Amino acid sequence: REWKKIEGFDFKEILFEEYNHIAKITINRERYRNAFTPLTTWEMSQAFNYCRECTDVRVVILTGAGDKAFCSGGDMHVKGRGGYVGNDGVPRLNVLDVQMQIRRLPKPVIAMVNGYAIGGGHVLHVMCDLTIASENAIFGQTGPKVGSFDAGFGASYLARMVGQKKAREIWFLCKQYSAKEAEEMGMVNKVVPFDELEDTCVEWAEIMMERSPLALRMIKAGLNAELDGQAGIQELAGDATMLYYTMDEAQEGGKAFLEKRKPDFDKYPQFP
Ligand code: 2NE
Numbered sequence: 001r002e003w004k005k006i007e008g009f010d011f012k013e014i015l016f017e018e019y020n021h022i023a024k025i026t027i028n029r030e031r032y033r034n035a036f037t038p039l040t041t042w043e044m045s046q047a048f049n050y051c052r053e054c055t056d057v058r059v060v061i062l063t064g065a066g067d068k069a070f071c072s073g074g075d076m077h078v079k080g081r082g083g084y085v086g087n088d089g090v091p092r093l094n095v096l097d098v099q100m101q102i103r104r105l106p107k108p109v110i111a112m113v114n115g116y117a118i119g120g121g122h123v124l125h126v127m128c129d130l131t132i133a134s135e136n137a138i139f140g141q142t143g144p145k146v147g148s149f150d151a152g153f154g155a156s157y158l159a160r161m162v163g164q165k166k167a168r169e170i171w172f173l174c175k176q177y178s179a180k181e182a183e184e185m186g187m188v189n190k191v192v193p194f195d196e197l198e199d200t201c202v203e204w205a206e207i208m209m210e211r212s213p214l215a216l217r218m219i220k221a222g223l224n225a226e227l228d229g230q231a232g233i234q235e236l237a238g239d240a241t242m243l244y245y246t247m248d249e250a251q252e253g254g255k256a257f258l259e260k261r262k263p264d265f266d267k268y269p270q271f272p
Contacts, residue, residue, distance in 0.1 A: 001202065006050065013040040015065070016047045021058040022205045023051045026065050033072035033116055034064035038086035040075075041095045048101040058213065059205035060105065062128055063112035064121075067194060070111065070137065073119025076146065095120050099153055102127040103224060104235060106217040108208050112201045113137045113179070114194065119146070123154035126161065129220065131187065132201050133179040134194040139187070140176040160227060161187045214243075 003017035003024060013036075015026040025047045027034040036044075051057045064070040074095065078084050083091030102109050102124070111117070111128035119142045125131050133139075143149040149171070159167035162185040169175070182188040192200045208216060221239050225232035244250045249268040256263035 001198070006047075009043075009046060009050075011043045011047070013037065014043045014047060016043075016050075018057070019202070020206070021056055021209060022061060022202060023047070023054075023057045023059075024061045024063065025051075026063050027071050028065045029075075030064075030066040030068070032075060032077075033069035033118075034066075034121065035072045035075040036084075036095060036120065037075045037078050038084050038090075038092045038094055041092075041098050042086075044098045045094065045101060048098065048105060051107065052101070052105055057107065058209045059107060060109045061112050061201050061205065062102070062109060062124065063114055063201075067115060067134075067136070069115040069121070070113040070117040071121025071124055072116055073121045073123075073142065074148070079148075095124070096152065099123065099127045103153070103228075106220065106239070107213070108205070108216060108220070110201050110204060112197060113139075113188070114197055118142055118176075119148070120150065120154075123150050123158075126158050126187065127153060130189050130204065131182075132190050132192065132197065132204065133182065133188045134197040135179055135191055136194055137179040137182070137188075137191075138176050139179070139182040140174060141171050142174050144171065145174045157227065158187070161185070 001019055003019045006016045006018050006023065009016055013029055015028050017024045025044060027036060027040060029035060029040065051060050074084050080091045083093045085091050108130065109128045111125035111131040113125055113131055113133040115137060117125045117137060117139050122139055122141055155167060155171065166185055179188060179191040183191050190200065218239055221236040225236040249265060252265060253263050
């Protein structure tokens with residue numbers, strides 16, 4: 001399989017590639033177990049934005065370079081007061097923006113977990129719609145050990161997956177869990193040998209691409225809406241508005257305004 005670089009970006013800390021309508025975002029800091037800096041997350045943000053806008057992209061795979069780590073969370077070398085400090089000297093927690101982009105992307109995102117998914121890296125896989133892990137993958141939180149925590153999606157959405165007791169165990173004890181244990185807990189969809197990991201992710205992506213994209217979009221929005229309160233309803237409602245705008249009934253309202261006449265909505269079918 002030949003992944004083709006997606007042109008138009010000068011990324012330093014991620015790889016951004018495409019194959020058969022699948023975009024692959026790879027955190028490319030193998031030396032640091034794919035820990036993210038503010039630049040990494042900024043670049044991921046640009047890539048996810050492209051994936052949202054580009055109608056050619058149908059599924060996104062998020063992974064890490066090499067065979068040791070998916071992502072080991074925030075880069076502890078640049079963790080300062082108030083956040084992770086980038087080249088501009090400003091502390092940021094911009095990984096939270098990436099989390100929201102994954103959540104809001106109206107297309108499936110698969111976490112291809114090829115090694116450690118730790119700390120903020122663990123939260124990233126939690127955010128993805130599906131997680132496929134290699135047998136060597138290891139999952140866990142470290143926050144309370146290293147002076148950090150993610151009490152947002154990293155806690156509440158995790159608890160929806162694994163239950164409250166397990167989520168508290170994961171955060172309070174900071175133990176590491178095997179891929180099999182993570183699968184048994186309900187936070188991993190499938191565990192495969194390392195050399196089958198990418199094939200399996202692509203195979204799952206290709207199956208999803210045979211399904212109705214709009215149906216998948218609505219299901220994702222609906223699953224989000226149950227948990228995301230007003231913001232979740234806004235996402236689902238936005239999709240409903242998009243669909244309404246495709247209908248003659250909505251077109252009639254706009255046309256009537258421009259033609260300075262009363263709209264005639266009676267001619268459109270009403271469903272019980
Ligand atoms: C990931 C883990 C378990 C891997 O262990 P191992 O034994 O396979 O590798 P090693 O030797 O620890 O790491 C290899 C090199 O990568 C660096 C290490 O410092 C080491 O460098 P050298 O000693 O060779 O110079 N490295 C690994 N992770 C790093 C990191 N996160 N930042 C900077 N350098 C890192 C093991 O490495 C590990 O436990 N890593 C730390 C995980 C961690 O605590 N991450 C931060 C959690 S907080 C967070 O991510 C966060 C949040 O809680 C809330 C919001 C946003 C972010």
